[in-house]
Every structure is written in C-alpha cells, then in structure tokens.
Amino acid sequence: MKDVFISDSIVYVGVDDKNIDLFESQYVVPNGVSYNSYVILDDKITIMDTVDRRGTEGWLANLKETLGDKKPYYVVVSHLEPDHAGNLKTLLDLYPDIKVIGNPKTFTMIAQFFDVDLSDDRKVVVGEGDTVNLGTHTLQFFMAPLVHWPEVMVAYEQSEKILFSADGFGKFGALDADEPWEDEARRYFINIVGKYGVQVQNLLKKAATLDIQIICPLHGPILKENLGYYIGKYLTWSSYEPExxxxxxxxxxxxxxxxxxxxxxxxxxxxxxxxxxxxxxxxxxxxxxxxxxxxxxxxxxxxxxxxxxxxxxxxxxxxxxxxxxxxxxxxxxxxxxxxxxxxxxxxxxxxxxxxxxxxxxxxxxxxxxxxxxxxxxxxxxxxxxxxx
Ligand SMILES: Cc1cc2nc3c(=O)[nH]c(=O)nc-3n(C[C@H](O)[C@H](O)[C@H](O)COP(=O)(O)O)c2cc1C
Known part of the structure; x- marks a missing residue:
C-alpha cells in the first residue's frame, strides 16, 4: 500500500496506474495516474469511493490490509465515473450489507452502470448540507453539480476538517511522480473540468465557508499545506482569467x-x-x-x-x-x-x-x-x- 499518511483514522487505499496508455482514452499521462480511495475507521467504517477496474486487485489488497475482518458500513459514491466507481459492484457483492451514500442522481446512475439490486435499506440519500454520523467522524455533503458530472458531490469531514473533493484538486501523475503539482493539475483541470467554470466557482464559494485543513482528491496527492495556493489556482482557472x-x-x-x-x-x-x-x-x-x-x-x-x-x-x-x-x-x-x-x-x-x-x-x-x-x-x- 502507498505510504500516504492522512491521519490515524483516515487511511489511503487507492492505487497507482502506471501502465495506462491514455487517460479517458485521450490524455497522455507520462507519469501515470492515481485512483484515490480512502477508508474512515470509526464505529461505522466508511469507504470513500472505489477505483478504476484497472486497479481492482491492488485496491482490494489495500482494503483487506486496512479492514482485516472488519466490515465497512458505508461506501460514499461522490462520482459515478468509472475511474472511481468502477469497483462499486465488486464492493457491494463483497459486503452485501454495506450501505451506499449518494444523492438522488447517484442512484439513477448506479442503476444505469450496474446490474445491482439496491434495496431501499442499502441506500442513504443525502442532499445539500446533510450530515451522516460515523461515530467520532461526521460527513457533511455538498452538491457539486456539473463539476464535471451532474451527480458529483463532495464530503467534508467535520472532526478532522478534511474535504473529500471528488475530482476537484485532482492531478495527472501517480502518487510517487516527482513533479510539481501545478502543470499536471492545470492540464487535468482545464481539459476535464474547464467547461464548468461557473459550477466550480459555486463550489469554491461553499468551500470558503468551511475550515479545511486537508484536501483529499480522487487523483493525485493529498494536499495538506498551503491550501490557499491550490484554492487560488482553482479560483483563477475557473474564472478564465490568465495566470x-x-x-x-x-x-x-x-x-x-x-x-x-x-x-x-x-x-x-x-x-x-x-x-x-x-x-x-x-x-x-x-x-x-x-x-x-x-x-x-x-x-x-x-x-x-x-x-x-x-x-x-x-x-x-x-x-x-x-x-x-x-x-x-x-x-x-x-x-x-x-x-x-x-x-x-x-x-x-x-x-x-x-x-x-x-x-x-x-x-x-x-x-x-x-x-x-x-x-x-x-x-x-x-x-x-x-x-x-
Ligand atoms: C491537401 C492540401 C490542400 C490544400 N488546400 C489549400 C487551399 O485550399 N488553399 C490554399 O491556398 N492552399 C492550399 N494548400 C496549400 C498549402 O496551404 C500551402 O502550400 C501552404 O504553404 C502550406 O504551408 P505549410 O508548409 O506550413 O504546410 C493545400 C495543400 C494541401 C497539401
């Protein structure tokens, strides 16, 4: 498992993909890409997104190492794109009691992507500002429609002040890529999310009301320091102003x-x-x-x-x-x-x-x-x- 420390109770279980030829079948990624996934260890163990099917084996091994015999209670689906939700059915089959946290659009899309029978007691439907308590941790959800899919939502963990930012603040490059954040984050943002500047600005306004100490995106490094720099870049990129x-x-x-x-x-x-x-x-x-x-x-x-x-x-x-x-x-x-x-x-x-x-x-x-x-x-x- 990657040597990524977030906190004692929040564990990185994502995987690097260094063999992919083209990300989204169009972007060269000379230093690969990471599919990030996280586990929150608490009374109700929660998995934050899955990974691309290209990383199933490594991700399952990371989960096993983290969970042992413990069973996860929730999986949060922040985004249905296959590079993150690709193993949702794998997870649901592995843990038949696990509950899925999503918004109404999430569940419509799950039914489109997967042949899974999600009974109502396995669905936890959240809306803007809703909270779900895990024990000592509490997740608060904020909708981020069209950043850059309609069902996207981010989660703010209140006790450790961590923003699980979905594809926001993501970057091309595996986690061990020795390269500055900015260029590959810009190439990722402009090409993948660039159309949705207004929606990103709306999300940044919501984020500005939160005390964020750590940003956990779905690709690229976990951001722990100097968050103003990353948020500043996002403010510029999403406003279409030149840097x-x-x-x-x-x-x-x-x-x-x-x-x-x-x-x-x-x-x-x-x-x-x-x-x-x-x-x-x-x-x-x-x-x-x-x-x-x-x-x-x-x-x-x-x-x-x-x-x-x-x-x-x-x-x-x-x-x-x-x-x-x-x-x-x-x-x-x-x-x-x-x-x-x-x-x-x-x-x-x-x-x-x-x-x-x-x-x-x-x-x-x-x-x-x-x-x-x-x-x-x-x-x-x-x-x-x-x-x-
Ligand atoms: C298939 C093809 C179609 C072309 N169509 C035009 C055209 O419609 N009008 C024109 O003035 N030149 C046309 N040209 C010529 C080129 O635009 C021209 O030679 C130009 O100088 C090529 O610049 P380059 O050396 O940067 O490629 C065409 C050339 C090719 C190979």
Whole structure:
C-alpha cells in the first residue's frame, strides 16, 4: 500500500496506474495516474469511493490490509465515473450489507452502470448540507453539480476538517511522480473540468465557508499545506482569467513553412522582451498541453496552413476544443498560409467569434507558400500589436 499518511483514522487505499496508455482514452499521462480511495475507521467504517477496474486487485489488497475482518458500513459514491466507481459492484457483492451514500442522481446512475439490486435499506440519500454520523467522524455533503458530472458531490469531514473533493484538486501523475503539482493539475483541470467554470466557482464559494485543513482528491496527492495556493489556482482557472503574461503560438503546418513563420514570430517576440513565449506544433505536440497553456497565458497566436478551402485539421480541432472548454478573455493574433487562396484567418476568426471576450489583434499575417524576407515586417507588426 502507498505510504500516504492522512491521519490515524483516515487511511489511503487507492492505487497507482502506471501502465495506462491514455487517460479517458485521450490524455497522455507520462507519469501515470492515481485512483484515490480512502477508508474512515470509526464505529461505522466508511469507504470513500472505489477505483478504476484497472486497479481492482491492488485496491482490494489495500482494503483487506486496512479492514482485516472488519466490515465497512458505508461506501460514499461522490462520482459515478468509472475511474472511481468502477469497483462499486465488486464492493457491494463483497459486503452485501454495506450501505451506499449518494444523492438522488447517484442512484439513477448506479442503476444505469450496474446490474445491482439496491434495496431501499442499502441506500442513504443525502442532499445539500446533510450530515451522516460515523461515530467520532461526521460527513457533511455538498452538491457539486456539473463539476464535471451532474451527480458529483463532495464530503467534508467535520472532526478532522478534511474535504473529500471528488475530482476537484485532482492531478495527472501517480502518487510517487516527482513533479510539481501545478502543470499536471492545470492540464487535468482545464481539459476535464474547464467547461464548468461557473459550477466550480459555486463550489469554491461553499468551500470558503468551511475550515479545511486537508484536501483529499480522487487523483493525485493529498494536499495538506498551503491550501490557499491550490484554492487560488482553482479560483483563477475557473474564472478564465490568465495566470500570467505570455504568448502561446499554436501552429498547424503541413510542410513546415507556416512553422518557419511561427518560429520567427517567437524569435521576434523574445527579442522584443516578451518573457514567456511557448510554441506548439499542433500536429505533433500534446494538444491538451497547448490548451492548458492557452489558458495559462494572456495572449494566443494561431498560425495555420490552408487546407481544401478550410483550416488544416489539427488547428480546427484545437479551436473547437478551446470552444468546448469555454476559452475566453484572451487577445488573439492570426497567421495564415496558402498557395493559391489563403483562407484560414477568416475561418479561425469566425470560430473565435463564437467565444466570449476575445480581442483580435491586427495585422493578420498572410504568407504565400513560404516565408520571405518581406514577410518579416508583418510579423514584426504583429509582435508589436501583441505587446502593445
Ligand atoms: C491537401 C492540401 C490542400 C490544400 N488546400 C489549400 C487551399 O485550399 N488553399 C490554399 O491556398 N492552399 C492550399 N494548400 C496549400 C498549402 O496551404 C500551402 O502550400 C501552404 O504553404 C502550406 O504551408 P505549410 O508548409 O506550413 O504546410 C493545400 C495543400 C494541401 C497539401
């Protein structure tokens, strides 16, 4: 079992998954991911969520080591996503008397996911602010609808002041990943929860009324110190405000000529004193990282080759993903390239026009096939406009 100490009576029983190829079948996780699950040892022993079916064996071993012959009284289902509820039926079969704590939507979804016969005496239905006493511990539940599934709820353990935050404050990376919290937490949040900024803000308002000493999320490390830092990041991310000044240049190039222009713009920006300039090759680099950085910095340049009268597809995907994640409040510049009828700037601007509070900067830079010395002046002008 992972060497994670929370308190004498709250035990980590989660598992690391270092073999997964793609989390949610779309996110690379170079350092794996953890599926967190916890046991509260008290008169009524309570399991806080299960784990993905990929981790069944390790999780059951951790449970056995923690429980021995004792039987759990409750399982709390904060969230039905299979990476957390994947072993719910395993648990219900193993402990036929265990009671499930959830909200009305939880039970609707349980019936959709599992063929289990949950009689009324096995269901404990909770609503906003309800408490369940376990002995010396008391769990208080707060609904977090659409953070990022409709049935999500978080639980606050009153005696030890611990927030079981569901996917909130989660991070990619196994628990022993030696990496800072921020980048992989941002990539996780923006790509998975980013669409639901308003709902996250609502949850943060509720959390602000609680005295929280420890945050136990469903992925990534247990947060015990400096909680203001993590909560501050969540306040910024969920409000769609940039974290810092900087320019992301996202480039979609077929044969490399648009990339030459994008690299030249990066060089010009740096020469002019822009500290943070990050260039992404959308055809090759990790797109969720590009999306996360687009949120991180205050300015974005999109550079794309024309393709069949449209936008080279990886750029179109990038822009659609930004829209899906409610990208807003940014300054955007455009570089287009085409050999006979460059057409991407207008089309990229049309997609950006569907987003809130986007400020377009001029000039739009047009490259005809390959960048020439004469094009550098356009790039200089774009850099000046971005830095104005
Ligand atoms: C399949 C395909 C479709 C293309 N469609 C267009 C087009 O609709 N309009 C245009 O001006 N150029 C079009 N091009 C040409 C490229 O956009 C152009 O050569 C551009 O300079 C490529 O930039 P790159 O070197 O960054 O890939 C197309 C190229 C390919 C391979």
């Amino acid at each position: 810092e000044k900087g320019v992301v240049i996202a480039c979609a190039s077929i044969h490399g000529n648009t990339m030459i222009a994008a690299k030249k713009l990066a060089e010009i920006l740096k020469a002019k004193g822009e500290k943070n300039v990050v260039l992404y090759d959308l055809a090759r680099d990790d797109m969720p990282s590009a999306i996360a950085d687009a949120y991180r910095y205050d300015r974005l340049v999109v550079a794309a080759a024309s393709y069949d009268g449209g936008i080279f597809p990886c750029m179109e995907t990038f822009l659609r993903k930004l829209k899906a994640k409610n990208f807003q409040k940014r300054t955007v510049g455009y570089i287009q390239n085409g050999t006979w009828a460059p057409c991407t700037a207008k089309q990229m601007q049309a997609i950006m026009g569907e987003l809130k509070n986007i400020t377009n900067v001029e000039p739009v830079v047009t490259i005809k096939s390959a960048m020439k010395e004469a094009d550098v002046a356009q790039l200089e002008a774009l850099a000046d406009a971005l830095m104005a």
